[in-house]
Amino acid sequence: MGETVGSFLKTKLVNMGKWIAQHSMGEFDDLPSVLDKLTEIEVTILAEHLAENKSIIIHEDWQALLQRVSDLPNVPSLVPPAIQYVRSEQSLHEKFWRYMQLFASVVNSNAQ
């Protein structure tokens, strides 16, 4: 049996945290550990919200994404500033939106 959706999403979210921390030169060093503390169900709910608002990902709408993330309960307070940082770094945009696309598509997958 393969990896569950919850576990897969959490692994990828922590990977994204590590990637941002690596590029931010120490500003977001705590991000991977903060994201690692989220439970699988919290990560799945987060991905559900992204899947329901796919237009944000399609249009790469930073403003709407930040608004959505700030409104959600259980999102660590370090996440909105991290998104702001990625927004300010043009070279990180492509990979960041690939991550968002991945979360939105995997949450509705079922390989069984």
Added chain:
Amino acid sequence: MLSELDPANIARMIDEKKAKPPPRQPTEAEKKKEERLAAKEERLQKGQRKKEETPYVEEVYTEVHDKSKLLDKLYAYRKRFPHLEKRNNVSAKSDAEEILDELHHCEVQLGQKKDSGGIGGMLLHGTMIGIEHITRDVWNPLGLNLNGLGQITKDSMGEFQPLVDEMMIKYGTGMYLSVEVRLALMVGATVMTVHSANSGDPRVAQALKKMNNVAQAPAGSSDL
């Protein structure tokens, strides 16, 4: 000069020598010393009497432990949780006290949550969530808006952690969670999750179903 050789004088001098000198009256300091010594003597006698009584009391309250049962329990813990550290090397030859100490050491280790801030952090986070829910749904005489208090506490655990750790060290010996409390907490958390899934946000119910599906990674996502 020769008068001293007079037998009458000699007899008088002998009588004077034999006669005892008048008894000297004790000074104030000597009287106090006598009193102190008498009090000490009394205390010592009381202590002696207590010691004679104590063995009877000890015999009455000494608990009898079945060493084989204790050892079985200890080996069962070690088999199920091989990561447990040893404090004493116990065997069938060890005293019941040593085996009990080792059992206690195992239970303390099992009751200490090492990740996510330990038990202290977990209790603090749980308390904050409780305050948030009580002020929102049950009782809020001050009209406080504490939405997100639990989440902010979790995010700021790094600042709370030194204080929580200090408190855990101060009250350390009594602050580990027994297996009964841990089971009750887990049951409570499950009840709350199911309750929120059934009555609150429908996304929680959906997420509960989806999170256990098997993930199908899209092509080209291996580098993420």
